[in-house]
Amino acid sequence: MRISERGQITIPKGLRDRFGLNHNVEVDLTPTEGGLLIHKRSVAQHPIESVYAILDSSESTDDYIEEIRGR
Numbered sequence: 001m002r003i004s005e006r007g008q009i010t011i012p013k014g015l016r017d018r019f020g021l022n023h024n025v026e027v028d029l030t031p032t033e034g035g036l037l038i039h040k041r042s043v044a045q046h047p048i049e050s051v052y053a054i055l056d057s058s059e060s061t062d063d064y065i066e067e068i069r070g071r
Contacts, residue, residue, distance in 0.1 A: 027040050
């Protein structure tokens with residue numbers, strides 16, 4: 001493998017298939033004594049987790065929805 005001018009590498013198809021590295025899968029690079037370790041991020045955050053518990057507990061969900069709708 002070679003690194004392109006833009007710092008990109010191509011992972012061979014056999015390895016991508018074997019390790020489930022499909023399109024848009026995020027990976028982490030970890031430096032080790034022997035080089036770099038590439039591993040797939042195993043825990044994907046569900047979109048709901050990014051907004052979970054942002055509401056004040058004293059406000060009901062219905063009230064919040066009415067407020068953001070401008071009613």
